[in-house]
Amino acid sequence: MKVKEILADLEKKHPGEPEYHQAVKEVLESIEDVYNENPRFAKAGVLQRLVEPDRIFTFKVPWMDDQGNVHVNIGYRVQYNGAIGPYKGGIRFHPTVNLSILKFLGFEQIFKNSLTSLPMGGGKGGADFDPRGKSENEVMRFCQSFMLELWKHIGPETDVPAGDIGVGAREVGFMYGMYKKLVNEHTGVFTGKGLNWGGSLIRPEATGFGAVYFVKEMLDTVNDSLKGKTVAISGFGNVAWGATLKATQLGAKVVTISGPDGYVYDPAGLSGEKIDYMLELRASNQDIVEPYAKKFAGSKFVKGKKPWEVKVDIAMPCATQNELNGEDAKALVANKVQLVAEVSNMGCTPEAIAEFQKNKVHFAPGKAVNAGGVATSGLEMTQNSMKLNWNKEEVDEKLHTIMVNIHAACVKNGRREDGYIDYVKGANIAGFLKVANAMVDQGLV
Numbered sequence: 001m002k003v004k005e006i007l008a009d010l011e012k013k014h015p016g017e018p019e020y021h022q023a024v025k026e027v028l029e030s031i032e033d034v035y036n037e038n039p040r041f042a043k044a045g046v047l048q049r050l051v052e053p054d055r056i057f058t059f060k061v062p063w064m065d066d067q068g069n070v071h072v073n074i075g076y077r078v079q080y081n082g083a084i085g086p087y088k089g090g091i092r093f094h095p096t097v098n099l100s101i102l103k104f105l106g107f108e109q110i111f112k113n114s115l116t117s118l119p120m121g122g123g124k125g126g127a128d129f130d131p132r133g134k135s136e137n138e139v140m141r142f143c144q145s146f147m148l149e150l151w152k153h154i155g156p157e158t159d160v161p162a163g164d165i166g167v168g169a170r171e172v173g174f175m176y177g178m179y180k181k182l183v184n185e186h187t188g189v190f191t192g193k194g195l196n197w198g199g200s201l202i203r204p205e206a207t208g209f210g211a212v213y214f215v216k217e218m219l220d221t222v223n224d225s226l227k228g229k230t231v232a233i234s235g236f237g238n239v240a241w242g243a244t245l246k247a248t249q250l251g252a253k254v255v256t257i258s259g260p261d262g263y264v265y266d267p268a269g270l271s272g273e274k275i276d277y278m279l280e281l282r283a284s285n286q287d288i289v290e291p292y293a294k295k296f297a298g299s300k301f302v303k304g305k306k307p308w309e310v311k312v313d314i315a316m317p318c319a320t321q322n323e324l325n326g327e328d329a330k331a332l333v334a335n336k337v338q339l340v341a342e343v344s345n346m347g348c349t350p351e352a353i354a355e356f357q358k359n360k361v362h363f364a365p366g367k368a369v370n371a372g373g374v375a376t377s378g379l380e381m382t383q384n385s386m387k388l389n390w391n392k393e394e395v396d397e398k399l400h401t402i403m404v405n406i407h408a409a410c411v412k413n414g415r416r417e418d419g420y421i422d423y424v425k426g427a428n429i430a431g432f433l434k435v436a437n438a439m440v441d442q443g444l445v
């Protein structure tokens, strides 16, 4: 079957799942040449099999709030592709979670995990639970109820979840505790665990650190460096925090962070206690960034806007899918942005990506840039299997090497004749080839 037919077929079979269609379309269009050049892929039906998840679990999550009221949320786990390892991917708790979102995330995860070079298949899960304003006891009860169903479907050699938006070390702890009680085994079934019970050093920092290591490689390629560069970051969660910390350490100046309420512009740049404050802001569970501007003089809060209107050298969307659209891209290009590294999963719309590429602005996609998070999850799994812990330097060095290698794979598969690097194509081809070949090797399953 031709790529066009597969896409048309998919939209017919699964109407009303726009994020899922968007993610599949981007990958299939960029691997089309490779697919057509290798008839063994079509013969084995690789693409038709790749676009459909292996299986999806949907379940009811009933829980009780502190006032004794009953609530019911929907929980999911999408086990997408297990060709190169156990299913691996985060769990997202956010009111926008639905099947389209989790299928797009699970699909992206296949290629991201492949790029890390570690043996991990693709998966994703979550619930339409809104952690905003919930008490710790409510969050715990929700996590426990969620696990009362999910535990049946996961395992350290089957499917290994982790955090994502709305799920951090606290939630992983509550879920892991319930899993352990039900299965009566202490295994590496989750990553992002606490340091005292199997977690890995650097995992909290890994997504942001890895993203900045990737940006450093992008700059190295054009004989440039992070020193003195201004950076716009969106979001203020774990990923934005790690990216801000590492970018600042390497001499760049991060001048924005953002929340659903608007963005903060801090011309002096974030450093020291301002970066620490991001964690405090996140822990408050309110999902607003405005308090930063009240606390730190010299910064200002811009209500209801995104940070892409600020003139910067580098833009790093770190919040959520489709947070940077065609108009935002035009504003960045008009302000002479030098490069855009997508850190959130599918943070840029297809129109935004087209705008960057048309203007020869180097754009790197989330599945390459943010792969350091899941890569370090893979390193956590390795440590759990060995029943040994690596120190900070060892994990950081491995993470760094993985990011350098991902960048090299993108360049190898994405460099055009005129020298421009199509990182989207590069990442998709490199991620795809490994999975597709594994699927052919393993027969029709």
Ligand code: 2IT
Binding pocket: 088, 089, 090, 091, 112, 160, 161, 162, 163, 164, 165, 191, 345, 370, 373, 374, 375, 377
């Ligand atoms: O999007 C992602 O890669 C994650 N949320 C992390 C997944 C993981 O298994 O560490």
